[in-house]
Amino acid sequence: MLIYNHGMSLKTSPSQNNLRVILVLVCVLLLLGGYYIIHKPVNPELASALGLGFWRVLTAIFIVSLAGAIGRFIGLKLEDCLCSTVVIQAGFGLGILSVYILIVGSTFGVNRFTLMAVPLIAAALLYKQLIAWIAQLAMSISGIWRETGRFEKVLAFLMGMILLSSLVAALAPPLKYDALMYHLVMPQTYIQQGRITHIPWLVMTGMPQCTEMLYTLAALWGGLPAAAVTGWLAGVLAILGIIGFFQVGFEKGSRIGWTAAASLLAGETFAASLSWAYIDWTGLFFGVCCLSCLHFWFSKNNSHMAIWAGLFAGLAFTTKYTGGILALCSLTAVGFHLFQQARAGSCSVVKPLLLFIGGLLAFPLVWLARNIVLTGSPIYPFFFPAAQMDAVRLSVYQGAVPYGEWWEGFLLPFRATLWGQESAEGYSVSIGPLLLLLSLGNLLRCRKLNNTESAALQLGLVFFFSAWLFWAVGNRLSGYLIQTRMYFSLFPAFTVLAGLGWDAVEDINWMNIRFSRVFGAVILLALGLSTLNLVFQTIKQDALRVDAGLISEEAYNDANLGWYAPAVRAVRDLPAGSKTLFLYEPRGLACIPACDPDEILDHWKISRLGNETVEDVFNHWKQNGYNYLFVNQAGIQFLSDGNDAHHPVEELQALKNLLSQIPVMQSFGDSYQLYGIP
Secondary structure: OOOOOOOOOOOOOOHHHHHHHHHHHHHHHHHHHHHHOOOOOOOOOHHHHHHHHHHHHHHHHHHHHHHHHHHHHHHOOHHHHHHHHHHHHHHHHHHHHHHHHHHHHOOOOOHHHHHHHHHHHHHHHHHHHHHHHHHHHHHHHHHHHOOOOHHHHHHHHHHHHHHHHHHHHHHOOOOOOOOOOOOHHHHHHHHHOOOOOOOOOOHHHOOOOHHHHHHHHHHHHOOHHHHHHHHHHHHHHHHHHHHOOOOOOOOOOOHHHHHHHHHHHHHHHHHHHHHHOOOOOHHHHHHHHHHHHHHHHHHHOOOHHHHHHHHHHHHHHHOOOOHHHHHHHHHHHHHHHHHHHHOOOOOHHHHHHHHHHHHHHHHHHHHHHHHHHHHOOOOOOOOOOOOOEHHHHHHHHHHHOOOOOOHHHHHHHHHHHHHHHOOOOOOOOOOOOOOHHHHHHHOOOOOOHHHHHHHHHHHHHHHHHHHHHHHHHHHHHOEEEEEHHHHHHHHHHHHHHHHHHHHHOOOOOEEOEEEEHHHHHHHHHHHHHHHHHHHHHHHHHHHHHHHHHOOHHHHHHHHOOOOOOHHHHHHOOOOOOOOEEEEEEOOOOOOOEEOOOOOOOHHHHHOOOOOHHEEEEHHHHHHOOOOEEEEEHHHHHHHHHHHHOOOOHHHHHHHHHOOOOOEEEEEEEOOEEEEOOO
16 A cells, blocks of 8 residues: 655555565566576586586595594594694594494495495584584684784695695596506495405505595595595695694794695695595695694693504504604604603603503504405515415515615705606605705704794604604615605604794894895795696696586596506406406506406516416416406516516517417507407
């Protein structure tokens, strides 16, 4: 009803007003919907790809959040260190989840109940802890950001670009060698067979598999890229833990933490490997957790943290055998600290040492016991013949002459920094210049450190010199141990030295030159180049377009894997029930269980044992169920040219003679050939 008043205005009743609002909203929705039905902003393929990517990220977040809830429920806490607390809670929870997956997957199987329903039930039961952990994670990030200055915000931007680029790559199909060879092959095989068992044709299943257990859970929920994203998220937590390490007790707080984390990501391998679905970042993450507990113990004289430090050192071992280097360096640091305590008159020396050792043994014993049960050797596939590893295979797998001359060990940190290049001979990792460069800044220190800072510096130095010794000695025992990747769990300690070195140079003025500006420019240059390298690499490999569904996974693999992609696809398309033997090609993710990858490049050597003629070899293959041969000719040529002692030229020539007697079914450039076994 319309009403006239002295102001000459019109008023409507509430019901009429509501009706008008509803009609306008309906019209808006109809127009908006109609417009975008005709002008489709997102096609079904793009929507499906983006939805799948979101689900995979959500899967990784759920796994890590559940781990954080478990750690919080157990009561793990560092007083007044909120950021470090949420990080170590997630770390311990991931360790618990990995053991759960191993035990349940080995007994009740890998299925929707054990690895889907049960985790959901656990999350429901721990929902208060889960919400509280996420809230504290947000609070810790907010607290760090409030302390961040302009220089650190530039570092944060560059590091954010690295994390975003690596996430885009992680969501794409896996490309890296070891992921295609075993890190993702194990989870996929466990899911295919519905149980976690020893895999006879994959000797790497004798390794501790903490990370692969988590990958199995993620892959069951969201496919193999979800596993890669889970590894990426562990890396993000490691970086957060490095920054948060400096939040309490340091004069400049987490500001130097940003530089410490930047010194790590300035290494091209560290930045790129976040997306590779490898296990190295998980080991580094446990290294962060161990270091945080050790520092809290030493700086606060809180020996109750001894068992937690030991547990995390043990968890690093469960990622790979060489992760045990963290235990050796931690024991050195513990021994040095307890020696100082004893000299100061402390009586409580034996108890914390026993607590540390007890924690150190807890998680590794699970994997060593599993190996004894399944293979008869606790450290399979190394040192002793057991299961599928006989003396011949051991000689191929273990033998590697020391890299370089003995005296090079005295220059190891400098050589690893300058000569280390990703996938190159020797150190095989590019760690960037900042870790060593900034650590040298500690030599310029003028300000007296407080107790917390002094304890951190001492801890970092003990790790640095003990790692130097173990690394140099390890290389003399086996050339494989020169690879920097074997020691990722120690690098959090090196970032502490880098962060404290930056703290030292910020106070230096020399001939009217502020060292902070010089070193700041160097930091920005190194991190900026690492960022550009990764961003361009992500663009070059077309990861974003395959994530968005704009190109197919097949086209993506063809562009990035060369002839290997169509060749292995041909193997996968062979008649159902057939089995293909790989020669000199270890990567089999795309075709298992229909193929048998040549994991340690010894299939041909084994095939010749006791089989003197070509016909004997053919019969041997057929008796073992093989119908086809897949041969990496490029790999054979590489070994021939390199005069590899494990693959004599006459042995390789014998294979070439055999192959010349059977017709090629398909050839893929000069790289791969597919043969039928007559």
